[in-house]
Amino acid sequence: MATSLPSKILIIGATGAIGKHITSAIASASLQSVSRVSIFTSAATVASPQKQPLLASWKQQGLSVITGDITKPEDVRAAYRDIDTVVCCLGRTALLEQIELLRIADEEASSVRWFFPSEYGTDIEYDETSRDEKPHQNKLKVRAVIRDEIKKLKITYVVTGPYADMFLDFKRGHESAGGFDAQAHQAVLIGDGNDKVGLTTMPDVGKLVVAALAKPEASMNKALKVQSFVATPRDILAEFESQTGAKFDIKYTAMDTLKEEEKTAWAKSDPAAATFTLRRIWAQGKTLYEKTDNESLGLALQDMEPLSAVVQRAIRGENQ
Ligand SMILES: NC(=O)c1ccc[n+]([C@@H]2O[C@H](COP(=O)([O-])OP(=O)(O)OC[C@H]3O[C@@H](n4cnc5c(N)ncnc54)[C@H](OP(=O)(O)O)[C@@H]3O)[C@@H](O)[C@H]2O)c1
CATH class of the missing domain: 3.40.50.720 (NAD(P)-binding Rossmann-like Domain)
Known part of the structure; x- marks a missing residue:
């Protein structure tokens, strides 16, 4: 070279x-x-x-x-x-x-x-x-x-x-970690859904x-x-609602609850433990x-x- x-x-x-x-x-x-x-x-x-x-x-x-x-x-x-x-x-x-x-x-x-x-x-x-x-x-x-x-x-x-493509999805069985279901019109937002995340x-x-x-x-x-872009979970929700023309059923996971679930998942050697940790890091603005x-x-x-x-x-x- x-x-x-x-x-x-x-x-x-x-x-x-x-x-x-x-x-x-x-x-x-x-x-x-x-x-x-x-x-x-x-x-x-x-x-x-x-x-x-x-x-x-x-x-x-x-x-x-x-x-x-x-x-x-x-x-x-x-x-x-x-x-x-x-x-x-x-x-x-x-x-x-x-x-x-x-x-x-x-x-x-x-x-x-x-x-x-x-x-x-x-x-x-x-x-x-x-x-x-x-x-x-x-x-x-x-x-x-x-x-x-x-x-x-x-x-x-x-x-x-985080990959935007994966961030949007629920981790099945661990929906409290956040995500969206475009077919069932459901969303789980971390905190109040207003924390920005940098996604690719x-x-x-x-x-x-x-x-x-x-x-x-x-x-x-x-x-x-x-x-690729920065968005809040609420921005993503608004985009889903606009593109589907449907009102989503929204649930919230408080940051303290997410941290508790993260601790429990690691204690149980749950393979989803890393998902909880990463979603907590992303919601804390570290992207x-x-x-x-x-x-x-x-x-x-x-x-x-x-x-x-x-x-x-x-x-x-x-x-x-
Ligand atoms: N930003 C995010 O949200 C996000 C999400 C997922 C992953 N990542 C990161 O992206 C990188 C790649 O992850 P990935 O999910 O794309 O990987 P993956 O699909 O699990 O595996 C990638 C490739 O690694 C090769 N490989 C060889 N030996 C392996 C072994 N013992 N175990 C696993 N893979 C082996 C295989 O290559 P061949 O194709 O040649 O067979 C396999 O296709 C990682 O650094 C990961 O942390 C980031």
Whole structure:
């Protein structure tokens, strides 16, 4: 890479919930500097009938598929051959695998220069309370290794806040954590529903990663704070009511109740515990910034999806 622009990109976790949006955006982008895009995926994903159509469409767009095991250093070394930029979208249960992926990229893969760790979520270093939040721990460990051990690689974290597409939905069985049901015309709002939240739609996460790749001077060695729009739960409710023409049945969850439910969920090792924590963090305003990095990436408000688009998809049952 004579300049710092990416040329050969490898995506890890490509067919995951957010990886597919990021990969599709990179595959469709006309980034002039990019001569090759590959994904590194497991044999199970390649053999999965559900994932075949997606893989076939990417191959038609010119992507190459490298099959291997992210826990086998020899497979990782082979996947990194000739690659200069790695975009990692591994899921929550595989976040710590990134530590070895980063070490191999830093110490053994001479071509790799730029690495996007799997973040695409809540700001894990928003303020002094962030370091104690349970859902942040694995991402914090990855950042600590990067800070203390990684020498050669440039790093970009894409911090998007909650995905609007998921924020709108109820977590079934845990409706008190907030959300909307477009068919049943029901809503649960946290607090009085007037607290602002910074949200990013899932297609926009892909757009933002592409913008970060295109502007290394604005994105290298940064934790980019980006978002599609800011809205209160009441703004979202108003959009649902306007688009459906129906009055929603509204319930409220007080912040203290949410905190109690969060505590109980963690005590019971309920898999929904992280949802309660994250929804509490979002309702506490910890997705809000005086200024985001959208502008430095060349993206204005009108370049991002509006609330109306994601509500429309929710009503049609098309989100995600
Ligand atoms: N902002 C938000 O609201 C929000 C919501 C959800 C997730 N996130 C963040 O987005 C990032 C990606 O999460 P995701 O939900 O998209 O991930 P996911 O769908 O659970 O998994 C992504 C991919 O990781 C790969 N993978 C390999 N080994 C794995 C393992 N042992 N366990 C899990 N995945 C494995 C798979 O890659 P292949 O495709 O190659 O098979 C899988 O498709 C995470 O950092 C997560 O915290 C943010």
